[in-house]
């Protein structure tokens with residue numbers, strides 16, 4: 022290929038995990054002859070959103086200290102010799118005219134060139150940016166920003182431009198689009214590209230959800246496919262103190278093709294991807310797009326901040342070539358995302374490892390397998406990362422330790438315990454033990470029946486009464502209480518062990534207790550409040566049972582853990598009730614009155630389709646054609662009754678890594694009340710009315726049109742009913 026004017030530019034996309042900007046002294050150290058290793062000879066460097074202070078500062082963004090300290094760090098960075106002759110943009114909050122903006126600060130050779138505030142904020146899902154930031158609404162306008170005095174002393178500038186402008190070097194034009202601006206229908210890259218901006222820089226704080234990674238890649242590719250250009254997309258990676266795991270996957274795209282990328286998951290703190298691009302190819306691509314040129318010629322111009330420097334080299338190197346993006350399957354995302362999040366959590370909490378009550382069922386075994394996956398990642402990272410090695414040495418209280426075998430590491434960091442009661446089976450006990458052996462966790466088996474009996478004795482002493490299981494003639498209320506006391510005792514024992522097990526082994530610190538309630542159980546409320554569902558952190562709280570089973574199938578082969586095949590196929594059961602004539606009387610799905618697959622469908626419908634009971638009923642009518650409309654109605658009503666009854670449990674849900682769009686996590690994600698009337702009179706009446714119309718005519722196109730007369734009668738106030746979380750009423754109190 023012939024180039025008329027070889028303008029090869031090295032651009033760099035630096036991806037850093039939050040809070041990882043090295044302190045000033047280490048920056049200086051790195052400059053001693055290590056410039057190439059750091060920026061790889063690049064002329065431009067970008068990084069993720071709000072990288073200086075960290076994306077998850079949240080309400081700390083309302084504190085002026087956060088902005089002040091960000092300026093202090095910025096001064097340290099721009100003063101560093103490492104930043105000579107390279108244009109750098111970094112992310113931080115900036116207060117201008119008493120308003121806080123989420124900004125990129127662009128500098129070159131100790132001079133700040135531009136402060137570019139975010140134009141479109143993100144407020145969906147876990148995002149709440151407009152709680153802290155104001156969007157910049159002055160399109161294509163800049164103002165003077167007066168620098169803090171200690172910054173002015175270093176840069177020698179009093180004021181710098183702030184606003185919606187682009188940077189014009191002698192040989193390239195660079196524009197900024199901050200995260201959500203790419204996702205919005207009025208994406209900023211379009212008018213910038215029409216105005217001749219060649220390099221589009223996007224700094225992001227985009228978190229992981231299963232099956233989401235392709236979205237950013239598609240957006241980036243389509244941005245430069247439609248409008249041409251070189252796109253630098255830099256995202257955070259890792260956990261920084263919240264429930265989300267930032268998704269990595271930074272990349273460089275050129276005219277619709279990805280030419281460089283970074284990993285989605287890794288324990289390594291900083292990953293630098295460098296690409297060499299030929300900017301003439303941007304021009305030739307755009308020149309060929311005739312319709313783009315016509316629109317571009319009338320497109321309004323951006324203010325241009327001039328930079329008297331060249332970004333291109335006349336090098337004879339080869340431009341980076343297009344690559345094929347290999348996506349992780351959801352099972353791999355489960356294996357690596359929560360594992361990396363657990364690692365970040367563990368090292369920041371300064372604890373010595375994890376404790377998990379291991380029942381031999383799908384959920385707790387999934388949590389265990391994720392910890393094993395974490396150990397594998399640690400062993401892989403240690404030869405390349407001093408930070409990971411230092412953290413693991415602190416955890417195991419051994420400064421000479423070098424982990425190389427995940428099983429051996431697991432034995433040091435991970436403690437599992439099977440806690441039997443008289444209702445436990447030998448099968449689950451054996452499965453828990455096998456998994457512990459295969460992953461190498463330090464495993465114990467205890468019998469907690471003595472503690473359960475002691476508690477029941479206290480009750481009997483006071484009341485003179487002993488509750489009975491239903492198979493022994495007890496009422497549902499007695500039976501439920503007997504189940505819950507077993508489950509709760511396990512939680513107390515788990516905390517006792519987590520606090521003292523390292524003490525008993527003459528090691529420092531304590532252990533974090535892991536939980537293993539999955540997203541579906543939480544949504545349905547099929548868990549005992551303050552049993553082992555209450556823990557310090559939960560790696561699977563955002564994942565559905567269906568996905569967990571696929572994950573175990575994957576891990577069985579990928580991690581060589583044969584017992585997972587058996588665990589996956591076992592019928593899920595709580596094992597809290599006695600066997601009846603040798604038969605299992607309790608299975609999760611029978612207890613819940615719905616299958617996990619149905620629950621997952623309804624969960625998605627509630628959250629993603631934003632469906633109330635009536636809309637969910639309509640939606641499922643077309644999805645579940647194999648069952649009658651009456652049956653669909655009963656399932657929907659049962660789901661909403663259970664959801665309403667148990668919603669209070671979400672207020673104390675153990676923090677877990679966010680992974681699923683239909684998560685019911687009440688804390689940050691799913692903002693709904695936690696006290697409901699469970700009768701849903703108006704909504705259920707609408708369903709009933711629709712059913713009547715359906716039976717009157719198969720083809721009625723009905724819109725709910727109910728009135729007071731359609732409502733079922735209000736239930737009598739007396740005698741009071743105590744409805745348990747099964748949604749089964751009928752106990753007179």
Ligand SMILES: Nc1ncnc2c1ncn2[C@@H]1O[C@H](COP(=O)(O)OP(=O)(O)OC[C@H]2O[C@@H]([n+]3cccc(C(=O)O)c3)[C@H](O)[C@@H]2O)[C@@H](O)[C@H]1O
Nearest residue numbers: 501504505508547548549550594595612669696745746747
């Ligand atoms: N609106 C509200 N706001 C705040 N608290 C509320 C409340 N309504 C009830 N409560 C309180 O909540 C408590 C009842 O909840 P809780 O103690 O959890 O008990 P509960 O939900 O009644 O029963 C536990 C449920 O979990 C199931 N389970 C048990 C064991 C294992 C598994 C499994 O996952 O395999 C499942 C079991 O079948 C049953 O459905 C009571 O103290 C009650 O007063």
Ligand SMILES: Nc1ncnc2c1ncn2[C@@H]1O[C@H](COP(=O)(O)OP(=O)(O)OP(=O)(O)O)[C@@H](O)[C@H]1O
Nearest residue numbers: 378379380382383384385386438439440537553595
């Ligand atoms: N016998 C047991 N030994 C140790 N822990 C247990 C035992 N039974 C239950 N647990 C703990 O309590 C949690 C909730 O118990 P539950 O019976 O609801 O299991 P679950 O949610 O179906 O999960 P699993 O599939 O792991 O059995 C389990 O995930 C596990 O951590």
Ligand SMILES: NC(=O)CC[C@H](N)C(=O)O
Nearest residue numbers: 143200201204226227228
């Ligand atoms: N920080 C942001 O602006 C997030 C943007 C986008 N909605 C995402 O999920 O990645």
